[in-house]
Amino acid sequence: MALIRDEALVIRSYKLGEADRIVLLFTKDHGKLRAVAKGSRKAKSRIGARVEPFSHLNVQLWMGKDLHILSQAETIDSNFELRVDLQSIQRAMSILEIVDKLTHDDYPDPTLFDAAIRAMRSLANNQSVMYVPAFFLRAMQIEGFRPNVDTCRLCGTTDDIVAFDPASAAVTCALHPIGSEISAGALRAMRLVLDGHASQAFAVTDREDEYQMEGLVVSFCEAMIERKLKTVHPLLRH
Template sequence: MSIPPGSTLPLSNLTRQWPRTRTATAVSAGSTDVGQHVASHLYRDTAVVLRTYKLGEADRIVVLLTEAHGKVRAVAKGVRKTKSKFGARLEPMSHVHLLLSQGRDLDVVSQAESVESLAPLVADLDHLTAGIAVLEAADQMALEREPNPGLYRMVVGALRTIAARGGSLVVPAFYWKLLAADGVRPELDVCVRCGEAGPLVAFDMLHGGVLCRTCRSGAPLSEGALEIMRMILGGRLNDALNTPPSRETHEVMAHATRSLEHHIERRLRTVAMFERAELG
């Protein structure tokens, strides 16, 4: 499934669990079908570059979220010795068609062709920070060699939306949708302890959602932030994304970040980047 350029986050149609049934099948050499093997050790796929790091004096390892093969680590040989287009196409947030050679520990990138330009992501600091946050979260949730086209489409949609309109609520929406797709969906309509419908004044992911005044624990939750969270998880994502930046949107980001960090059991490095941006 392809996503038209300029489309918004394709998140609302995801089920609670990731789709994990798609596998690549072998085809004859010379085929150009994305996600299909073209020979016994060569295959084509489309991917987003999640991150890179150095290998030796000239090579670079690229961590890819592919459409058909899940998270893949591959070597781009010699790209640090030259300023070629090949190396430029393998920077984080790049969206590329790839020809790879399967290896025992690391695959090898043989060809890379740009799918689209997401230049606005790197031209603006806020957009760049939001894009990096999406990549980090996806990197934490993706499994090695586990096909997950739903996650791939979510990442592509999130990056396109940030490039087109900014990331004020795209990042927390992405976090909440990641959690929901992984089976972690907070209760937002009644108190998780006593079942009362309101007023709901606190949010505690340890207990699984919102709490009333009598049962409250965790972090305070404003009525405006609760409504935005309901929009994100209740099928009104575009309405949520149209909400202008405010104290409530910052609150939604804080709740989403804490919830995702609790789920993955580690601190997100991009949180510090957001905090510095707010102080600046």
């Protein structure tokens, strides 16, 4: 068995037997891995408290064929602030869910890893409704799913954009209004986020447009990955 060292974000864990856990890790250089944390459910375990979801760790693993062995875990950031209330937990779980859906076992994705670590670190300090959907857009963009929010997909015009079609990942104009209604404010917010100006989007977008953007982005993500996102819907207003 080969020994590796890596950074990891804990996505979730499962009970195994009476004393162990299986931990799902998103690692920077080795992608998504499943590892057994032996004895982690025992009261005196040094690893047990460190392998909680949301935690950013330095890990050491013995690599097996399917399941690996977690031999060491050192906390870089526990992100404990994300466990203080239900809304914070749901927001953090939403970020982990989209990361889980977009990543593959044993396939490195360091750009997405770095983005996820930054998102978890700053999530507790940013209460904008748009924060989670902004990360979703960024994650989808990293994975090659950037939506067209500039020109109507049917005629190419940049004028009178009034709708966004999640299934085609594109906007449409007043002459070809296919998709869900999108306000000027929600459209501006999506453009700002995709162009790397999320902070500006948080500052200039009003609450109604934030909620609309959230719903549209979630629908877009679900259409692209062809799966429902279970953790985001409690965050939606409607």
